[in-house]
Amino acid sequence: MFSRNITDAVRISLSIPQFAEDLFQLTDRNRIFLRQWLPWLDRTRSAEDTRSFLRQQLQRFSNGEALTVTIFYKEAMAGVAGFNSIDQINGIGYVGYWLGEEFNGKGIMTAVVRDLISIGREFYALQKIDIRCATDNRRSRAIPERLAFMHEGTLRRAEKLYEKWHDHEVYAQLLEPNSEHGAPPNGGPGTQPANSKTTGGAAIGELIV
Ligand SMILES: CC(C)(COP(=O)(O)OP(=O)(O)OC[C@H]1O[C@@H](n2cnc3c(N)ncnc32)[C@H](O)[C@@H]1OP(=O)(O)O)[C@@H](O)C(=O)NCCC(=O)NCCS
DSSP: OOEEESSSSEEEEEOOGGGHHHHHHHHHHTHHHHHTTOSOGGGOOSHHHHHHHHHHHHHHHHTTSOEEEEEEETTEEEEEEEEEEEETTTTEEEEEEEEOGGGTTSSHHHHHHHHHHHHHHHTSOOSEEEEEEETTOHHHHHHHHHTTOEEEEEEEEEEEETTEEEEEEEEEEEOOOOGGGOSOTTSSTTSSOTTOOOSOHHHHHHHOO
């Protein structure tokens, strides 16, 4: 439940607090690997920390502010991806992702991000997908480059990671409404009142299959 198959081997599932124990184990096993590029490792010390993150993300999902999915590779929990934030007014989804080291090099995240683009277009009626990577994070940058995102520019000193400053490379893809699905569920970005929370909610049910 709450999941969809992306390939024969890769499945994504809406992240729920019940995943906390397994997700913490995956995080803890990969702490050194992930800490190179992610800021939250030192704040994630127990399954309870992971559970409170998952609860918060589920709340943000229900508000249409974010989408966090857990990735399974051949039924093993492999990582996390999603829209870290959804700008409902401007129709922009900001993508984030990570995989356990043992799941790198298999094309998993490229397939997941390709699917997130479809979700962004079909279920959230987004007009733009944004991915930001530290300049030296070659593996991360390769994903938007592989998916033909446009490089929009460099943000200088965008992130301080463990006392070291990093520049960010900004990649983006503009989306057109999928003609097979007709008009976007909420009439497209910019058509909602500024304080609207609508995210194409009727269609979200189709996302959860
Ligand atoms: C960023 C990260 C998700 C990239 O993982 P990845 O395994 O390189 O990315 P993918 O899953 O898309 O796999 C691509 C790799 O699989 C290979 N591959 C195999 N089959 C493939 C396929 N069908 N399609 C695409 N690539 C395929 C590619 O050649 C590439 O390997 P290479 O770099 O050795 O050439 C991972 O390194 C990570 O989690 N890093 C730490 C956290 C992080 O940096 N997050 C991003 C912050 S902005």
